[in-house]
Amino acid sequence: DAGITQSPRHKVTETGTPVTLRCHQTENHRYMYWYRQDPGHGLRLIHYSYGVKDTDKGEVSDGYSVSRSKTEDFLLTLESATSSQTSVYFCAIGAVLGGYEQYFGPGTRLTVT
Amino acid sequence: AQTVTQSQPEMSVQEAETVTLSCTYDTSESNYYLFWYKQPPSRQMILVIRQEAYKQQNATENRFSVNFQKAAKSFSLKISDSQLGDTAMYFCAFILTGANSKLTFGKGITLSVRP
Secondary structure, three states, rough: OOOEEEEEOOOEEOOOOOOEEEEOOOOOEEEEEEEEOOOOOOOEEEEEEEEEEEEOOOOOOOOOOEEEEEEEEEEEEEOOOOOOHHHEEEEEOOOHHOOOOOOEOOOOOEEEE | OEEEEEEEEEEEEEEOEEEEEOEEEEOOOOOEEEEEEEEOOOOOOOEEEEEOOOOOOOOOEOOOOEEEEOOOOOOEEEEEEHHHHHHHEEEEEEEEEOOOOEEEEEEEEEEEEEE
């Protein structure tokens, strides 16, 4: 298995509070991604990074920000959590030269009350 | 924009039988990769199989094989000798080749293997 960890694995928070999810990889892959998974929607890309300090928006980026100060860490921040951000969040890593497949972390279940 | 469609929300198969999961996609590009991912109840996303669009030969991984029809933009997954551990949600995914390409997922299909 690819070395990808996510923390925390579960979190319950209140509306309006800031939340940061962490993704850590040991594979030295260039690309890192944050997705959310909701019933009936599959996985949707929030933000991604193509290098240290290089990030870009995905399909559903409103209300989220990211940062990548080291190759191995990619942080997802909800500045002011809303109930619509209740979801399962997945981090993934990828290496284009390896064939474009992405490997996923175990996911974080976030509940905003 | 690329789209991936999985039109069957649920399927069921008897243990040891064969089942085929359907996926279609839409793109005007010619260079891309297609994937099937499995998500069991543990929630972990697991890569099952990969197909490069430039390859005519269908990919195979043990009991899993694909039927890739590039002209029809179809990419189905066949699971042979189904096992109880194959019970999971299966996602079809597509990515263009090139820097900073993004993976597009279908909505998934829930497969149940009956004992």
